[in-house]
Amino acid sequence: MSKLPLDGIRIVELTQIYAGPYASTLLADWGAELIRLETIQGIVGTTRGIYLKVPKELIEQTKLSGTAGGAIFPNWDPGQRPWNRSVSMTSTGRNKLSMTLDLLRPEGLDILGKLFAKTDVFIENNVPETIEKLQISYEWLKEINPEIIMIRMPAFGLNGPYKNYRCLGLHVDGVSGHSYNKGYVDEEPSRRGETVAADAAAGASAAFAAFTALWNRRKTGKGQLIELPLAENFIPFMSESIIDFNMNKRIRSTIGNRDRRIAPHGVYPCKGDDKWMTIAVGNDNQWKALCEIIGNKALINDPRFKDVRSRLKNQDELDNIVSSWTVKQDHLKVFHKLQKVGIPSGPVLDELEALEDPHLVNRGYYETLENSELPKLQYPGPLWRMSKTPNHHKSAPPLLGEHNEYIYKEVLGMSNAEYKRLEDAGHIGMDIIEK
């Protein structure tokens, strides 16, 4: 069997929700042994859900309102151990191992130190003061293991006035200027809808940072500290708007679904309830082709739309014309017709449609995984393909503490008696202790 790029690399993570766990998902997908540090001393963070016992009324209320709020489980059933059935763990847990220990006690920290001696990369995305309180630092890691790479992913940095500010990815979108540049032109910012693009950008960058530091280590034998603040990593995504300000003192705001350079460009209604398609006509030839498909050749010579400048000027009329045609079309079918004549377009796929997309299915993108507490589910496959390194997922998200035995006994070399003692002491287990 061909070797995956990160075979033999051990990564330990103390991460929450999306940015950190996404980074390590990408690394676990490509062969790293990925150990999640977790605890049975209560639900910490929200990666494994919010509630130890999920109130029945909350589930009923969620069915009605559709707000996530930690109450969504397979078939609306939290099961005996809801922490093994949460949305976010299911989203980011594939190919990972789970170990439990209580880091709030010196003994837990000792165990962590022993693990760090055998670790290549440690990833965390907590508020910096949380890590400081746990007495985990790069200095300490380096002392144990000079080859270790530590990746820290705070929201705003390890220093500066916002160091310990608490936020989610969507707040980083706000600070970076993304939220202001997103959504309906004719609604105030409070009604433009939230986005959370900063998390995924941070996860993707952190995976690259890990690869890069590992590459460097192979030359120097040395590890290093990587500081990846979500904000500073995401701000470059907004470069066009930022540079326009720096060059021209122009403050950009949202342009909705339109484009500054081409038209028609947008999200257009299709037949059915909440069905939509996108169309992005890039040049005059594509415009002519669209007029022919719409069955209105008179539009080709219409001076309001004859070139891109005219089309940009008359976008309201243009969008009305396009919409009055798309609204009669099936969003899953009509884009093929447009693509045949070279017009960039596609359906706006909801999640159930995305799972059945013929192209993704044809490429074998989704992979089905299950464990003893999660039903068969389709997971996105590895995010890229390598011609000589075929790759498929190895395991479903881990149950809490599922790999304690392997990690404590095989990796750390502990005896059965020591394992039993740590079990009794509340470090090792698969059930969260109710307090």
Added chain:
Amino acid sequence: MHALSDVRILDLTQHIAGPYCTKMLADYGANVIKLERPGTGDLSRSMGPFPEDIPHREKSGVFLHLNTNKRGITLDIKSDTGRKIFLDLVDHVDVVIENFVPSTLSSIGLSYKTLESINPKIIMVSISNFGQTGPYKDYKASEIVLQGMGGNLHSLGIPEREPTKYGTEIALRQCGLIAASATMASLFTREKRGAGEHVDVSIFETQAGSQDRRVPQLMTAQFINKVFPRREPGSSIASGTFPCKDGYINISGGGNRFPRVLEMLERSELIDDPKFSTPAARTNSINGEFFNSEILMPWLMQYTMKEAWALAQKAHVLSGPIYTSESLMEDSHFQDRGMWVDIDHPVAGKYTFPGRPFIMSETPWTLRMPAPTLGQHNNEIYQGLLGYTAQDIVRLSGTNII
């Protein structure tokens, strides 16, 4: 010393996704040769923004940002001579990265097989809209199309209106980051195997597997066999974007985070109010709307967004202001941390750009050179690296090959 200083890359990409990938590699030290079409060059040279809005191929803000630390050459790889020169270059690099429509390179005799026959260690990373195989492989796309198919466009916006896309090229830029990891992955497999391979990165797939809520929503949909409609803003308790004195702030204070919001408001006694006392009561949208409009918003209106943000943070309420480019540039946190860099470009002049996305303690991000002017390093590469003579260069430029 840079982390990737021993990696040589021939970069055929243009627009956003490919250049973002090679920028990451170049900014952390890779030796990147950017190959552009003679005459027009990279598409993004025409994209702007431009100083004073005057289009100029050496002054596009997006191009200048995405192409730092790369050396630039021009070459018409579709001509016979250009093809030969290209294959010469392939022998001098570790990785070729391209984002042509699939089959473009093989149609001009430059498939991975050909490259591999010249240099068995060569890696080729192909970035495309839909991937190198499958029914949509030749389909055209743009950012909005990819967000619609792969991303979570369907869930963005408000219920009674059309979904609204992200405010920047999220799909393309995210894919660039993933492709940078894919490139690194192939360097590691090459070490193990002693041979290169062809890497297929599909923007559609990088979006369909992205954590900016596409995957959580894929899981949710499978859990309950249903897709939730877009949510009405302002109906979830203490959650959303709310006006304050001089702008807007976003707060996420629902669920079990709600008591922190009461602490921020100095109204902790409200936790005993039956409208707010249980998680289920707080999930009720009538209670949520009441709290937001009658209690939270009047409080927020007393403060500027930075004041409100500081007070929220004091109570550990997850929050952030809605900045414009101006408020972001003015924020001293980012200035003092040194995240901005001034880039002095020989033609465009000096402007401030975002600097490092992350800090490596041993092998830092540095700005070694600004984005190249079109063909700026032709002499250096063709004479210095490939050993052509000055006369060769004159001949090749005369026939528009370089």
